[in-house]
Amino acid sequence: MKQSQRLDQLIQQLSDGQFHSGQSLGEELSISRAAVNQHIHKLEELGLELFSVSGKGYKLSRQLELLDKQTIAATSERFIHSPDFAVYSVVDSSNDELKALAQEQVMTPGYSLFAEAQTAGRGRRGKRWVSPFGSNLYVSVYWPLTEGIHGAMGLSLAVGVALAECFEKQGIENVGLKWPNDVYINDKKVSGILVDLETRTDGSAHSIIGIGINLKMPENVGHDIDQAWTDISREAPVALSRNRIAAQVRESVLACLKQYDEQGLRVFQQRWRAYDRFWDKPVRLIMGQRECIGTCRGIDENGALLVQDETGVKRYFGGEISLRSQ
Ligand code: BTN
Helix, strand or coil, X not given: CCHHHHHHHHHHHHCCCCCECHHHHHHHHCCCHHHHHHHHHHHHHCCCCEEEECCCEEEECCCCCCCCHHHHHHHCCCCCCCCCXXXXXXXXXXXXXXXXXXXXXXXXXXXXXXXXXXXXXXCHHHCECCCCCCCCEEEEEEEECCCCHHHHHHHHHHHHHHHHHHHHHCCXXXXXXXXXXXXXXXXXXXXXEEEEEEECCCCCEEEEEEEEEXXXXXXXXXXXXXXXXXXXXXXXXXXXXXHHHHHHHHHHHHHHHXXXXXXXXXXXXXXXXXXXXXXXXXXXXXXXXXXXXXXXXXXXXXXXXXXXXXXXXXXXXCCCCEEEEC
């Protein structure tokens, strides 16, 4: 058995949040107690919080609801014939994993890859995305760019709207969007989107849309995040199943991607406005060494940010812009 399979088995055993003795775990996995100990350290490296009590054994600080393909598929209300998806355990980055897969096989638009943990989760502008095991959602979606790479900015904004609408459906209040595609709840970031683009020699282009959503961020890794953050478990009025929310996010995102392809960003402009945290507010744009100030006027039909200053309304486009309140 491969080491990664052993780790998965160990997590399965411990996911009930109860104590398991080193001996019983060793017997289940057919490994020595010393090897159990080594595996436990690996789990800690993946962001899991574990207690070790002599005479009792090992215990996770809380029960885990692991992602399960059957449960996600059974919970999906629409998209019975929707594109397939996969659930992986530990990956470097779900975007990179899906990118590699798309090079090897013909992929249906909307094919999605969920991961339990990422060891090199990537955020926008070269940042790291904190991705502990079994706590949050990390999913990447394959989507061809029928209009070429120009359509990518709009597409990522449409996905932001999909997430905001999905969170609101869970009874969560004060959901907000920050251009280009960060989702906030009560002014704290809960979700981010990273779109990777690829063009092929035949001229076709596709995107890998990576979505990270904090569901139940363990405190021990939350400290590593360098901005105000929250998670769904803190903000939702009732406890939500991880598999259920995975299914709903997938449905909402696929529906919006389809709508974006058919009707463009125009149908999302008003919907974006409903969540725009900066609408009509004074903002500061940071673009490397350059800064601009003005009043935020939402987005145009191509996904550019509109900012009004004394000379008029200007359009801003591009991934390297950072938007702040003034
Ligand atoms: C951001 O707000 O900076 C974007 C964060 C995107 C994180 C997701 S998690 C799934 C996918 N895989 C990655 O490595 N990154 C994206």
